[in-house]
Amino acid sequence: MCHTDVHFVKEGLAPYPLTPGHELAGVVTKVGRNVTKLRVGDAVAVGCMVDSCFGCRSCRAYEEQYCLNGAVWTYGGETKYGRAGPDGERTRGGYSDAFVANQRFCFKLPPESLPKTRGDEDASKTTDTKSSLAKYAPLLCAGVTTFDPLVRYGCLDGRKRVGVAGFGGLGMMATKLARAMRCDVVALSSSPDKEPAARRMGASEFWVTTDAEAMKEKAEAVKAQKLTHTKRDAAVYGWQHPDPPPAGSASDSDEATISDDRVSLDVILDTVSAPHDVAALVDLLAPDGTLVLLGLDARPFALAANALVFSRKVVRGSLIAGTKSTEACLEFCVKHGVFPDVRVIDAAKAADALKALDKKNDAAVRYVIDCETIPKRAKRSAAA
Numbered sequence: 001m002c003h004t005d006v007h008f009v010k011e012g013l014a015p016y017p018l019t020p021g022h023e024l025a026g027v028v029t030k031v032g033r034n035v036t037k038l039r040v041g042d043a044v045a046v047g048c049m050v051d052s053c054f055g056c057r058s059c060r061a062y063e064e065q066y067c068l069n070g071a072v073w074t075y076g077g078e079t080k081y082g083r084a085g086p087d088g089e090r091t092r093g094g095y096s097d098a099f100v101a102n103q104r105f106c107f108k109l110p111p112e113s114l115p116k117t118r119g120d121e122d123a124s125k126t127t128d129t130k131s132s133l134a135k136y137a138p139l140l141c142a143g144v145t146t147f148d149p150l151v152r153y154g155c156l157d158g159r160k161r162v163g164v165a166g167f168g169g170l171g172m173m174a175t176k177l178a179r180a181m182r183c184d185v186v187a188l189s190s191s192p193d194k195e196p197a198a199r200r201m202g203a204s205e206f207w208v209t210t211d212a213e214a215m216k217e218k219a220e221a222v223k224a225q226k227l228t229h230t231k232r233d234a235a236v237y238g239w240q241h242p243d244p245p246p247a248g249s250a251s252d253s254d255e256a257t258i259s260d261d262r263v264s265l266d267v268i269l270d271t272v273s274a275p276h277d278v279a280a281l282v283d284l285l286a287p288d289g290t291l292v293l294l295g296l297d298a299r300p301f302a303l304a305a306n307a308l309v310f311s312r313k314v315v316r317g318s319l320i321a322g323t324k325s326t327e328a329c330l331e332f333c334v335k336h337g338v339f340p341d342v343r344v345i346d347a348a349k350a351a352d353a354l355k356a357l358d359k360k361n362d363a364a365v366r367y368v369i370d371c372e373t374i375p376k377r378a379k380r381s382a383a384a
């Protein structure tokens with residue numbers, strides 16, 4: 001379950017009836033004749049989109065989320081390219097017991113994610129069934145949405161100071177991913193209660209954004225800090241300083257770490273989807289730093305040109321990830337064991353979980369619905 005689901009349900013962003021859910025994991029039960037990527041019995045995941053035009057500049061670069069003709073979202077989207085149902089219908093999402101998608105938008109999961117239920121009819125099977133697939137599902141939205149900008153803005157090599165603003169589902173994944181990339185992570189949240197969870201997931205610092213005094217201090221420290229030349233900085237700027245660094249200085253070492261007294265952040269992933277002080281976050285960026293807006297909020301915010309111009313800072317947006325980047329994300333997460341903290345719930349508890357998400361997700365977990373608990377209609381026709 002994603003915070004987007006709350007927006008759709010509460011704000012009626014798509015016509016009723018609505019079936020939310022765009023982080024799906026399951027097992028393949030049927031494949032079409034032209035399917036080459038998957039076989040019956042494979043574990044599979046589907047994310048936030050199920051079709052796009054395949055022909056535009058974005059689609060040809062496997063960035064289907066930016067399809068110039070409009071991607072078809074997994075739920076509440078209008079079908080128009082024929083691969084997600086007949087044209088002119090509305091897509092239905094993952095809170096369902098069966099799902100059909102084009103193979104381009106399906107991602108094979110490793111065999112260890114498969115539910116271990118083969119023939120075992122004992123009571124212990126349910127836990128396994130739930131936990132094995134459940135931790136993969138949230139990678140398809142929360143995971144890829146934070147992985148893609150981290151890679152794109154240079155965090156994969158580590159040694160960056162990454163700020164993560166907002167500590168919900170996206171913030172948790174951003175923290176785990178940036179840490180797995182060996183970056184230094186600063187969690188920024190309005191809820192001081194989330195500090196233990198943030199630290200457990202890899203944040204080395206936790207800044208409370210509602211503590212105006214403390215935030216002002218940080219911004220002033222950023223302004224006052226003298227950035228000495230290091231190899232890391234040289235890499236950031238893409239050039240080498242002509243003077244050799246003083247012998248024996250930290251900058252002389254290839255192992256330049258981020259343990260210096262630097263306060264500023266190279267990249268901030270801003271996952272907050274409510275009105276907040278974006279300018280205050282920009283003040284925390286290092287020169288050439290990038291703030292990436294990931295939360296959806298239609299209301300405008302104020303930002304002075306000076307805040308960007310004097311140190312070439314960038315504010316940009318980013319939306320989920322394309323299919324190639326999604327594959328890279330899954331590969332990275334499996335290799336490094338990066339998975340969200342999940343809580344598997346029965347379908348009957350979905351409304352309660354949406355309410356919890358609408359507050360501040362204080363549980364610091366990603367809720368995952370066990371779709372086997374969706375009541376089956378008597379003798380429904382086979383899902384096709």
Ligand SMILES: [Zn+2]
Nearest residue numbers: 002004141142
């Ligand atoms: Zn989502």
Ligand SMILES: [Zn+2]
Nearest residue numbers: 053056059067
């Ligand atoms: Zn396209």
